[in-house]
Amino acid sequence: xxxxxxxxxxxxxxxxxxxxxxxxxxxxxxxxxxxxxxxxxxxxxxxxxxxxxxxxxxxxxxxxxxxxxxxxxxxxxxxxxxxxxxxxxxxxxxxxxxxxxxxxxxxxxxxxxxxxxxxxxxxxxxxxxxxxxxxxxxxxxxxxxxxxxxxxxxxxxxxxxxxxxxxxxxxxxxxxxxxxxxxxxxxxxxxxxxxxxxxxxxxxxxxxxxxxxxxxxxxxxxxxxxxxxxxxxxxxxxxxxxxxxxxxxxxxxxxxxxxxxxxxxxxxxxxxxxxxxxxxxxxxxxxxxxxxxxxxxxxxxxxxxxxxxx
Amino acid sequence: xxxxxxxxxxxxxxxxxxxxxxxxxxxxxxxxxxxxxxxxxxxxxxxxxxxxxxxxxxxxxxxxxxxxxxxxxxxxxxxxxxxxxxxxxxxxxxxxxxxxxxxxxxxxxxxxxxxxxxxxxxxxxxxxxxxxxxxxxxxxxxxxxxxxxxxxxxxxxxxxxxxxxxxxxxxxxxxxxxxxxxxxxxxxxxxxxxxxxxxxxxxxxxxxxxxxxxxxxxxxxxxxxxxxxxxxxxxxxxxxxxxxxxxxxxxxxxxxxxxxxxxxxxxxxxxxxxxxxxxxxxxxxxxxxxxxxxxxxxxxxxxxxxxxxx
Numbered sequence: 001x002x003x004x005x006x007x008x009x010x011x012x013x014x015x016x017x018x019x020x021x022x023x024x025x026x027x028x029x030x031x032x033x034x035x036x037x038x039x040x041x042x043x044x045x046x047x048x049x050x051x052x053x054x055x056x057x058x059x060x061x062x063x064x065x066x067x068x069x070x071x072x073x074x075x076x077x078x079x080x081x082x083x084x085x086x087x088x089x090x091x092x093x094x095x096x097x098x099x100x101x102x103x104x105x106x107x108x109x110x111x112x113x114x115x116x117x118x119x120x121x122x123x124x125x126x127x128x129x130x131x132x133x134x135x136x137x138x139x140x141x142x143x144x145x146x147x148x149x150x151x152x153x154x155x156x157x158x159x160x161x162x163x164x165x166x167x168x169x170x171x172x173x174x175x176x177x178x179x180x181x182x183x184x185x186x187x188x189x190x191x192x193x194x195x196x197x198x199x200x201x202x203x204x205x206x207x208x209x210x211x212x213x214x215x216x217x218x219x220x221x222x223x224x225x226x227x228x229x230x231x232x233x234x235x236x237x238x239x240x241x242x243x244x245x246x247x248x249x250x251x252x253x254x255x256x257x258x259x260x261x262x263x264x265x266x267x268x269x270x271x272x273x274x275x276x277x278x279x280x281x282x283x284x285x286x287x288x289x290x291x292x293x294x295x296x297x298x299x300x301x302x303x304x305x306x307x308x309x310x
Numbered sequence: 311x312x313x314x315x316x317x318x319x320x321x322x323x324x325x326x327x328x329x330x331x332x333x334x335x336x337x338x339x340x341x342x343x344x345x346x347x348x349x350x351x352x353x354x355x356x357x358x359x360x361x362x363x364x365x366x367x368x369x370x371x372x373x374x375x376x377x378x379x380x381x382x383x384x385x386x387x388x389x390x391x392x393x394x395x396x397x398x399x400x401x402x403x404x405x406x407x408x409x410x411x412x413x414x415x416x417x418x419x420x421x422x423x424x425x426x427x428x429x430x431x432x433x434x435x436x437x438x439x440x441x442x443x444x445x446x447x448x449x450x451x452x453x454x455x456x457x458x459x460x461x462x463x464x465x466x467x468x469x470x471x472x473x474x475x476x477x478x479x480x481x482x483x484x485x486x487x488x489x490x491x492x493x494x495x496x497x498x499x500x501x502x503x504x505x506x507x508x509x510x511x512x513x514x515x516x517x518x519x520x521x522x523x524x525x526x527x528x529x530x531x532x533x534x535x536x537x538x539x540x541x542x543x544x545x546x547x548x549x550x551x552x553x554x555x556x557x558x559x560x561x562x563x564x565x566x567x568x569x570x571x572x573x574x575x576x577x578x579x580x581x582x583x584x585x586x587x588x589x590x591x592x593x594x595x596x597x598x599x600x601x602x603x604x605x606x607x608x609x610x611x612x613x614x615x616x617x618x619x620x
Binding site: 074083084132144146148153154155156157158159160161162163165166167168169170177178179180234237238239241242243244245246271272273274275277278279280281 | 463473487490544552554584
């Protein structure tokens with residue numbers, strides 16, 4: 001009987017779920033909404049309903065290995081809950097994992113969404129040929145996932161890989177985390193928009209608008225992406241100096257602007273990392289797009305099962 | 311027959327070697343000089359002579375498990391040689407490991423000196439109760455060692471943990487590595503001396519002189535250590551955000567000035583790391599002093615033997 005897993009990618013407004021085979025084929029999927037205004041039980045209901053729908057559709061001819069769920073926020077692995085998630089405030093310190101496990105009668109593994117995406121890229125994406133990689137997810141914020149010996153690096157309680165909060169400008173822009181100069185305040189889509197505002201490039205420009213201006217040849221728009229690239233380069237150079245891993249990936253809508261931010265990024269890395277200049281180190285685009293987190297979440301129960309059989 | 315290992319700590323002028331039992335007791339030791347002006351063979355001879363002397367003194371009633379050697383510089387593990395060592399230029403790209411193995415007929419493991427010190431602290435030092443830690447060695451430069459699941463984190467070729475070259479001031483002091491604003495240019499003993507010079511505190515003051523002034527109440531000297539602490543705090547906050555490990559250690563002569571740099575360090579970490587503020591994270595002094603590297607080097611062959619038996 002073939003094994004399958006269900007991966008869930010839970011966002012602030014969308015809930016994606018997929019049925020994935022043990023060899024990484026997506027067999028089924030569905031998209032739903034998350035209503036975060038009605039308290040945690042409602043979100044748990046939405047998640048459970050999606051998983052049950054996929055399980056029913058998979059039928060009894062396959063065996064469900066387990067469920068993996070990627071969520072934005074810091075994960076406390078032992079307790080199975082989320083802390084400090086700006087996107088899903090009702091779930092803060094709510095026993096998400098246990099509540100869903102009880103409802104489903106199936107093992108559930110909770111993971112930070114960026115960690116899940118990094119694991120997905122390692123499993124069947126841009127990192128499938130390496131055991132160690134770092135992923136930066138570039139969105140309205142910046143997340144990080146670190147894969148070490150093929151597994152998510154968790155640290156003591158599951159909070160490792162908070163790479164959007166690396167300090168890249170010691171006296172830089174203030175961040176909601178309490179720090180100033182965090183990477184995500186200098187290189188996210190929000191940071192691009194903020195720089196466009198500072199340069200009075202236009203009213204309420206989106207990062208896509210700034211990108212279009214850069215494509216049209218606007219030097220200030222290009223300077224914004226160069227600034228974003230410098231911030232990313234400082235962070236990636238440090239990650240290379242820390243890890244000496246072979247692969248550093250980026251994902252997210254910002255990849256469209258690669259040609260505008262990558263040259264500045266690479267120049268910073270080249271300057272700031274002896275290791276980069278002297279070893280084979282690849283900095284590249286992730287390839288699974290929005291589905292990396294779904295695949296990574298689905299891979300979690302397969303990986304957990306495999307390690308108990310080792 | 312009891313097992314023992316020999317650990318070697320090779321510096322630019324000194325060569326220390328010790329006989330260590332499998333339970334971490336130092337049974338014998340010797341100190342010698344390294345003459346780096348006569349080419350690599352002379353250094354290899356000095357190392358081999360020290361190891362042979364200790365082996366002879368251990369006698370035939372014990373079994374030599376192997377030899378571990380900590381050296382300053384980037385290690386290429388697979389090739390068994392050192393690159394980019396400012397202290398031991400004759401050994402650059404010389405097959406150190408193989409040359410010594412051939413002479414001794416005993417397995418030899420080469421390791422970066424700061425990695426060896428981190429491993430020593432993990433084995434029998436300040437980190438013996440944890441599996442994961444980071445060590446910063448504060449000296450004329452700053453080295454780093456990362457222990458992950460009880461082992462040195464090496465990365466792809468053995469260059470992980472170059473923490474002295476983390477960028478803490480993006481447009482800061484130039485570094486020999488090609489970067490500007492490296493941690494070791496803002497927080498090493500050399501950086502303390504450089505700041506004393508910039509403040510015209512006195513002629514050719516050593517970091518010890520600056521420390522004595524701080525003890526005597528000199529506000530500028532205290533400001534120098536606060537600046538050093540801020541640079542260390544920026545770096546340690548980032549390491550906490552990356553790893554979420556339970557323990558961050560510092561070693562070296564600078565620990566004497568702990569009272570002058572630690573408050574600024576802790577304030578930066580508190581500001582820059584949500585994880586630090588929300589998890590049990592210890593920042594502390596290493597306890598093995600100059601012997602951490604010797605112990606860690608000696609532990610390498612024991613650890614290698616144990617993993618082949620696992």
